[in-house]
Amino acid sequence: MTSLLEIEGLRTVFRTHGGEVAAVDGVSLAVARGKTLGIVGESGCGKSMLSLSVMRLVPQPGTVAAGRVLLEGKDLLTLSDAEMRQVRGRRIAMIFQEPMTSLNPVFTIGSQIVEAMRAHDKGATHADLRKRAIAALDRVRIPAAERRLDEYPHQMSGGMRQRVMIAMALACSPDVLIADEPTTALDVTVQAQILDLLRDLQGQTGMAIILITHDLGVVAEMADEVAVMYAGRVVEKAATSAIFDDPQHPYTLGLLGSIPRVEETRERLLAIEGAVPPPFQLPTGCRFHPRCVFATGACQVDVPSLRVVAAGHEAACINAPVEAMVAA
Amino acid sequence: MSGALLEVENLAKYYEVKRGLLFGRHVGSVRAVDGVSFSLGRGETLALVGESGCGKSTTARLVLRLIEPTAGTVRFEGTDITQMRGEPLRKLRRRMQIVFQDPFASLNPRMTVGDILEEPLLVHGIGDKASRRARVNQLLGLVGLASYHVQRYPHEFSGGQRQRIGIARALAVEPALVVCDEPVSALDVSIQAQVVNLLKDLQARLGLSYLFIAHDLAVVKHMADRVAVMYLGRIVELAAKDALFANPRHPYTRTLLAAIPRPDPHRDTARQIPGGDVPSPMNPPPGCHFHTRCPFADERCRVEVPALRVLEGGHQAACHHAEKLPAAPAAEGAAAMSPVAARRLELYAARRGRAAAEAG
Ligand SMILES: Nc1ncnc2c1ncn2[C@@H]1O[C@H](COP(=O)(O)OP(=O)(O)OP(=O)(O)O)[C@@H](O)[C@H]1O
Numbered sequence: 001m002t003s004l005l006e007i008e009g010l011r012t013v014f015r016t017h018g019g020e021v022a023a024v025d026g027v028s029l030a031v032a033r034g035k036t037l038g039i040v041g042e043s044g045c046g047k048s049m050l051s052l053s054v055m056r057l058v059p060q061p062g063t064v065a066a067g068r069v070l071l072e073g074k075d076l077l078t079l080s081d082a083e084m085r086q087v088r089g090r091r092i093a094m095i096f097q098e099p100m101t102s103l104n105p106v107f108t109i110g111s112q113i114v115e116a117m118r119a120h121d122k123g124a125t126h127a128d129l130r131k132r133a134i135a136a137l138d139r140v141r142i143p144a145a146e147r148r149l150d151e152y153p154h155q156m157s158g159g160m161r162q163r164v165m166i167a168m169a170l171a172c173s174p175d176v177l178i179a180d181e182p183t184t185a186l187d188v189t190v191q192a193q194i195l196d197l198l199r200d201l202q203g204q205t206g207m208a209i210i211l212i213t214h215d216l217g218v219v220a221e222m223a224d225e226v227a228v229m230y231a232g233r234v235v236e237k238a239a240t241s242a243i244f245d246d247p248q249h250p251y252t253l254g255l256l257g258s259i260p261r262v263e264e265t266r267e268r269l270l271a272i273e274g275a276v277p278p279p280f281q282l283p284t285g286c287r288f289h290p291r292c293v294f295a296t297g298a299c300q301v302d303v304p305s306l307r308v309v310a311a312g313h314e315a316a317c318i319n320a321p322v323e324a325m326v327a328a
Numbered sequence: 329m330s331g332a333l334l335e336v337e338n339l340a341k342y343y344e345v346k347r348g349l350l351f352g353r354h355v356g357s358v359r360a361v362d363g364v365s366f367s368l369g370r371g372e373t374l375a376l377v378g379e380s381g382c383g384k385s386t387t388a389r390l391v392l393r394l395i396e397p398t399a400g401t402v403r404f405e406g407t408d409i410t411q412m413r414g415e416p417l418r419k420l421r422r423r424m425q426i427v428f429q430d431p432f433a434s435l436n437p438r439m440t441v442g443d444i445l446e447e448p449l450l451v452h453g454i455g456d457k458a459s460r461r462a463r464v465n466q467l468l469g470l471v472g473l474a475s476y477h478v479q480r481y482p483h484e485f486s487g488g489q490r491q492r493i494g495i496a497r498a499l500a501v502e503p504a505l506v507v508c509d510e511p512v513s514a515l516d517v518s519i520q521a522q523v524v525n526l527l528k529d530l531q532a533r534l535g536l537s538y539l540f541i542a543h544d545l546a547v548v549k550h551m552a553d554r555v556a557v558m559y560l561g562r563i564v565e566l567a568a569k570d571a572l573f574a575n576p577r578h579p580y581t582r583t584l585l586a587a588i589p590r591p592d593p594h595r596d597t598a599r600q601i602p603g604g605d606v607p608s609p610m611n612p613p614p615g616c617h618f619h620t621r622c623p624f625a626d627e628r629c630r631v632e633v634p635a636l637r638v639l640e641g642g643h644q645a646a647c648h649h650a651e652k653l654p655a656a657p658a659a660e661g662a663a664a665m666s667p668v669a670a671r672r673l674e675l676y677a678a679r680r681g682r683a684a685a686e687a688g
Pocket residue numbers: 343358359360361378379380381382383384385386387543609
């Protein structure tokens with residue numbers, strides 16, 4: 001299948017007094033039309049920087065130092081700022097964890113949606129835009145959409161605000177939606193509604209979704225493919241079923257062992273000792289080795305690159321699969 | 329058994345809501361907690377679960393006597409503490425401590441970890457300088473931190489380590505009851521697992537009782553002995569953990585369980601999650617609070633408030649139709665994991681056990 005969006009060797013760096021640190025370090029990923037790519041990892045592993053890099057919204061003093069971001073073959077990193085503004089919103093849209101920070105508290109929901117639409121359609125009349133805004137809210141299943149247009153963000157619940165954000169993101173029918181922890185701040189019943197909504201909208205529009213989350217449950221429900229990130233790199237990627245049924249990288253195993261499951265009770269959760277290292281204190285060799293229960297001497301020295309472990313399945317660990325090393 | 333450690337009866341907290349800053353017009357009241365009763369045994373964990381705003385934290389603060397109840401009583405170690413003040417209340421504070429969700433916000437950024445841990449000892453006039461120092465070291469060891477951490481400041485720690493500091497601080501004065509208000513909700517899953525394990529270890533070693541507040545039923549499954557589910561200020565179901573998960577008797581509990589995203593890509597994702605948000609606590613629906621979202625609601629539910637009733641086996645539920653609900657979707661067995669994944673997780677666990685043994 002040909003990819004709609006392809007990320008190749010992306011490297012995003014921050015220049016600090018102590019030198020250059022890479023928040024994203026050589027990441028390659030792809031997502032096809034109508035498909036969902038899940039990106040998982042703990043906080044600080046570079047998930048959000050990756051998506052901001054795709055949008056070319058990396059905050060100062062960060063820059064994309066290397067790589068390509070190909071949308072239908074065209075490298076977004078070579079576009080002018082004006083061209084990139086056209087891409088944002090129209091071709092690639094983004095939603096975030098906390099909709100309150102992306103909505104302006106002093107304007108009504110309606111005026112914000114209308115403004116967002118006007119930016120991409122200068123010719124339309126106000127009445128026309130308002131009608132389209134109502135349709136947009138209907139589409140994300142906001143009841144009494146017409147009345148809601150005149151409400152302010154603080155008058156809405158977190159779930160309703162996230163629906164508004166989705167409505168605005170989808171207003172111009174983008175090809176790609178980047179959703180960065182879209183349900184993390186929401187209650188679990190509201191999360192289920194929002195995930196359902198995203199699935200339905202994807203079915204209708206055929207958009208590709210890049211879903212960034214720390215929640216393996218959300219990934220299992222939503223994603224077709226999964227990339228597991230650790231310390232700025234992809235350490236494993238595969239079809240979603242392979243990540244869960246045939247997890248190869250010790251970090252992936254650690255994540256799977258850490259999740260409490262409603263269907264079982266274990267005396268102890270597995271957990272991963274230690275914490276994600278900050279980008280300015282990266283370990284040598286495999287960046288996961290200080291936390292890895294399978295680490296060997298070689299792991300402290302050799303940088304493992306992604307290698308094919310099964311069809312369509314890559315992992316960056318010299319000891320994967322672990323039963324082979326344990327037997328040896 | 330020497331009776332429950334904590335007994336809460338018909339506890340309520342109403343907040344008056346006013347609009348306008350100066351001469352605020354009274355526009356109604358929020359029944360943040362509306363007649364809640366439960367007990368907690370020694371060495372036991374009772375979980376309070378429910379969605380945002382259902383009154384979990386308010387219940388916790390009432391139990392700890394940090395806010396005054398509108399009605400109801402709190403008994404601790406057999407004594408009614410609802411009206412307790414002055415010196416007795418100060419002494420009581422040694423027996424009940426709290427661990428918060430956001431460890432960073434609850435730690436003073438200008439104090440070293442040593443000072444943070446020593447402070448509760450000073451407040452309660454415990455020990456002399458040398459014995460307090462020894463106690464601080466012991467506390468650090470208890471929560472898996474090192475003695476050289478004494479000189480460090482909170483910002484030098486990761487989220488998980490900060491939560492360990494918060495736990496050590498709560499344990500400094502040797503409480504019997506620790507209220508944990510979403511202690512792992514802000515942590516990454518791998519770190520969350522570390523803290524959950526730590527809390528369980530500490531309970532086993534020190535015989536602590538936990539009132540464990542969470543919105544995540546999966547975490548609760550691993551922590552609790554009994555579970556109370558709250559909705560709009562009331563307990564709607566209360567049961568032993570296994571009974572609650574195997575056979576939930578309240579439609580809201582079923583909804584919560586169904587909504588949890590499972591780490592199982594082969595599971596059918598089509599599920600029935602009632603639409604709509606939790607109604608405003610200022611204006612809760614009449615009858616059963618849950619009737620606006622309940623798939624089993626009938627006319628009676630719209631007018632008559634269901635009381636929390638005892639069903640078979642001590643299971644309590646506040647639903648008119650608790651006995652007549654269709655069988656709960658099977659607890660789904662532990663089928664979730666493939667044999668390959670399970671085998672690798674076993675190897676992981678074995679390696680970790682060995683590493684822990686070598687370290688300890
Ligand atoms: N000081 C206050 N004044 C007015 N209303 C309050 C006050 N404190 C809490 N409330 C209201 O009481 C209800 C219960 O709040 P509480 O903080 O106990 O919920 P919670 O279950 O802990 O929620 P969360 O999961 O979001 O922490 C909410 O509707 C809240 O807005």
